Amino acid sequence: MMFLRLPASTLMVLTVALLAACSSGTTRIDDGTNPGVTQPPPPTVPTGPLKAGDIMRILSGNSFRYTRGSRTGTTTFGSDGTFTYQEAGKGEGTGIWQASDGSLCEAFNPTSFLPRGTRTECSPFKQTEQGSYSAGSAVFEAM
Amino acid sequence: MPGPDLTRRHFIGGALASCVLPATSLMSTEAWADQDPDDPFQLPPFDEKKLPKDFRRAVVPYPTRHWPGTVIINTGARQLFVVLEGQQAMRFGCAVGRDGFRWAGLADVGRKVMWPRWTPPKDMIERSPEKAKWKNGMPGGPDNPLGARALYLFQNGNDTLYRIHGTTEPMSIGKNASSGCIRMLNQDVIELYRRAPVGTRVVVMAEGI
Numbered sequence: 001m002m003f004l005r006l007p008a009s010t011l012m013v014l015t016v017a018l019l020a021a022c023s024s025g026t027t028r029i030d031d032g033t034n035p036g037v038t039q040p041p042p043p044t045v046p047t048g049p050l051k052a053g054d055i056m057r058i059l060s061g062n063s064f065r066y067t068r069g070s071r072t073g074t075t076t077f078g079s080d081g082t083f084t085y086q087e088a089g090k091g092e093g094t095g096i097w098q099a100s101d102g103s104l105c106e107a108f109n110p111t112s113f114l115p116r117g118t119r120t121e122c123s124p125f126k127q128t129e130q131g132s133y134s135a136g137s138a139v140f141e142a143m
Numbered sequence: 144m145p146g147p148d149l150t151r152r153h154f155i156g157g158a159l160a161s162c163v164l165p166a167t168s169l170m171s172t173e174a175w176a177d178q179d180p181d182d183p184f185q186l187p188p189f190d191e192k193k194l195p196k197d198f199r200r201a202v203v204p205y206p207t208r209h210w211p212g213t214v215i216i217n218t219g220a221r222q223l224f225v226v227l228e229g230q231q232a233m234r235f236g237c238a239v240g241r242d243g244f245r246w247a248g249l250a251d252v253g254r255k256v257m258w259p260r261w262t263p264p265k266d267m268i269e270r271s272p273e274k275a276k277w278k279n280g281m282p283g284g285p286d287n288p289l290g291a292r293a294l295y296l297f298q299n300g301n302d303t304l305y306r307i308h309g310t311t312e313p314m315s316i317g318k319n320a321s322s323g324c325i326r327m328l329n330q331d332v333i334e335l336y337r338r339a340p341v342g343t344r345v346v347v348m349a350e351g352i
Contacts, residue, residue: 052247052349056349078208080207080208080209081209081346081348082208082209094208094210096209096249096344096346097249098247098248098249098346098347098349100246100247100248100349105248105249105298106249107249107251107344109210119251119297119299119300119342120249120250120297120298120299120344121298121299122248122249
């Protein structure tokens with residue numbers, strides 16, 4: 001049945017692609033000593049939403065320190081779509097994750113300190129300027 | 144000890160039953176076995192043996208770390224699994240989105256409806272103007288394309304507009320045939336409806352997108 005509308009993430013990708021087409025190219029820096037020489041731009045974080053495959057490559061099989069508001073801990077994203085975590089002062093738990101273009105979806109399974117688990121929450125997934133990653137209120141730093 | 148009191152009424156009743164039962168058995172027994180007694184509509188009969196074996200309901204080995212009860216849709220294989228205890232799953236065939244209509248992600252079952260009403264979205268009416276007659280909704284029933292049951296998929300507490308639902312086109316199971324929804328045989332979606340409470344996690348795998 002038809003229930004699909006063009007997803008916002010797709011529109012964002014298309015928009016970013018159009019913008020990127022207008023702004024691509026290296027930054028020309030003229031320092032006056034060697035006119036005409038093009039220097040590469042400083043490394044920057046990727047702009048625009050990451051593709052699902054990029055997010056999977058970043059997370060799958062890897063462990064991170066995380067902060068979620070005042071909560072901190074460590075987490076490992078399994079390649080099977082599950083994750084485990086150990087939350088400081090609370091204990092350990094599990095959940096499921098899935099990447100889609102531009103976003104990370106997570107749901108926490110019930111555990112003693114989270115008796116009902118959580119519903120599925122999907123948040124924009126981005127790389128921060130510090131080289132870590134953010135998804136909603138969560139920040140992931142590679143271990 | 145008195146024997147059974149056979150009367151003319153018993154005899155006629157038995158004779159009628161002997162005529163009726165063979166006729167019923169010509170229909171798919173699977174379909175009738177899956178029918179709820181209080182279901183307001185009878186399921187159109189369908190013999191699932193018409194489908195390739197991989198798309199028929201079966202309990203299969205399924206090593207996974209997902210919790211029992213999780214629904215996992217393998218888009219590439221057009222199969223839906225309900226994770227069971229003991230590294231097993233109940234497998235069902237399904238139809239998934241056509242090229243350009245498939246999706247992947249996590250969702251929760253946010254709502255469940257028997258014989259759901261169907262309202263084609265505007266863009267579907269634009270593509271298929273003949274559906275405009277249902278712009279205010281088509282009542283649930285055997286002719287409704289959502290079939291016998293629908294499980295509404297939610298993310299972040301909001302309706303994604305994707306559903307897992309039954310069908311009026313059972314031979315589309317196992318194909319990339321839908322506009323993004325997950326389509327199942329009516330008798331299978333009834334079984335899923337029983338097994339998946341509101342809040343059930345649904346994983347739509349990215350393979351085959």
